[in-house]
Amino acid sequence: MTPAYLRCISSGCGKVFPLASSRFACENCGSLLDVAYEFAPVEPAALRKLWRERLGSEDPRDQSGVWRFRELLPFLAPTAVPVTLGEGGTPLVEAPRTGRWAGGVRIWAKHLGANPTGSFKDLGMTACISAAVANGARVVACASTGNTSSSMAAYAARAGLAAVMFVPFQAIAAAKLAQAVEFGARVIEVRGSFDDAFRLLRAVAARSALHLVNSTNPFRLEGQKTAVAEILEQRGWRAPDFLALPGGNLGNVSAMGKGLRELVALGVMDRAPRLAVVQAEGAAPFYKHWKTGEPIQPVEHPETEASAIRIGRPANWPKARRELEWTGGMVESVTDGEIEEAKAALASDGIGCEPASAASVAGVRKLCRAGRIPAGADVCVILTGHQLKDPDYILRRRERFEAARVVIDADEEAARRALEALLPA
Ligand code: F0G
DSSP states (O other): OOOEEEEEOOTTTOOEEOSSSOOOBOTTTOOBEEEEEOOOOOOHHHHHHHHHHGGGOOOTTTTSTTGGGGGGOTTSOTTOOOOOSOOOOOOEEEOHHHHHHHTSOEEEEEEGGGSTTSBTHHHHHHHHHHHHHHTTOOEEEEEOSSHHHHHHHHHHHHHTOEEEEEEETTOSOHHHHHHHHHTTOEEEEESSOHHHHHHHHHHHHTTTTOEEOSTTSHHHHHHHHHHHHHHHHHTTTOOOSEEEEEOSSSHHHHHHHHHHHHHHHHTSSSOOOEEEEEEEGGGOHHHHHHHHOSOOOOOSSOOOSOGGGOOSSOTTHHHHHHHHHHHTOEEEEEOHHHHHHHHHHHHHTTOOOOHHHHHHHHHHHHHHHTTSSOTTOEEEEEEOBOGGGOHHHHHTOHHHHHHTOOOOOSOHHHHHHHHHHHSOO
C-alpha cells in the first residue's frame, strides 16, 4: 500500500503525524495539515485506462466519481468499504452564451451541484466520513453556511453516526436547513456569523469528543480534489487555460490545487490550468490579502446575498495561497449585482446554480475585462451548488418572477389571452 501520513504545511515545520488520527492542526506550530503520500511511479496511460474501464463496473466504489479514482486516495485501506452515495460523475457542459457574455471566452461548466445532496461538499464528505468511521468516530460535527451541514447529515446518516451542526441563525438558505433536518442532524443555530459558529464549535469540540468535518479536516480535501481528475478525463486529459471557482473558507481551491499537483507529479496530465478564485465583495479578505500583499485581515461582518460564501475568516487561506502561487493563479472579487448578472447569463444557457456558484462566472467576466483572461481562452468554471438550494433568491426578484407568470381559470379563451400576454408577437 502507498505510504500515507499527515504533514504540516508550514515550510519551517513540516512535522509528520501518523494517519490514524483525527488531528486537524500541527501540534508543533498550529498550521494546517495535508494528507501526504509517497506515490510509487505509475504508467499514466494504464492508470487513465483503468479509471475509464471502471465506468462500466458494478462495484459501488466504481460508481462513485470519487472512489473510481482511488489510486489518488490511498489513505483508506484497500479492504475498507467507503461510505458512498454515488457522488461525482457530474456533467461538464459548454455554456456558449455565457462565454460570449463574459468577453468571448469558451466556458465549460462543471456542475458539482449535480451531486447527491446538491453541492460539491459530497465529494469531500464521502472521503471524510469514511476516514472518520475508520478512526472510530461516533459523532461528527461542522460549522456551516448550509451545504457542508446537509452533506454531513446525509453521509452521517448513511454511516450510522450522529451529526451536529452549528449554523448562523436565519442566515442560511431554508432548503439547506430542511435537508439536514430530514437526515436527522441536530442543529445549533448561533446568533452570529458563520465565523462565530466555527469558533464556538472549535472551542467545544475537544471536550465533547466531536469529530470535526469542516474543510480544515484534510480528508475533506482529498475527496474534493478528485473533481479535477474527472474534469480532465471529460476533456480527454487536455487542461483548460483557467479553472475558476468561488472562494469562502477556501477549502475547495486548496483541494483543486492539490489534485492538480498530484496529477502532474504522476504524469497523468502535463500541465495545470491557472486557478482563479472569486470572492463576494462584502466577504473578500483573501482578495484583499492577495492584492495588497499585506497580512490577511478578517472581515468582522461579512455581507453578501450569496450566503454560502458569507465568510470573514477563511481557515484554509495558507493552502489556497500555496495553490494559487503554484499555478500562477489570480483572485478576484465581485459585487452581488455582478453575481446576479452571471446567474442570469448561465440561466440563458439552461444552467441553474446557487448564487455563490455564479460568483465564479462573474469573476471570469471581470478578469476578461481587465485583460487578465484573454479572449478565446478555454475556461472551466466550477458550479458548486444546485439552483434549488436557494429558491428564495429567485423568488425575491419579485418583478421578474411576476412578469413571467399569469394565473387563469380553466378556460380556453383565458389560455389564449394568457399566451398573447406572455408571448407578444
Ligand atoms: N459555493 C458553495 C455553494 C458553498 O457552499 C461554499 C462553501 C463555497 C462555494 C465556498 O467553498 O469554503 O471551500 O471556499 N460552503 C461552506 C459550507 C462554507 O458550510 O457549506 P470553500
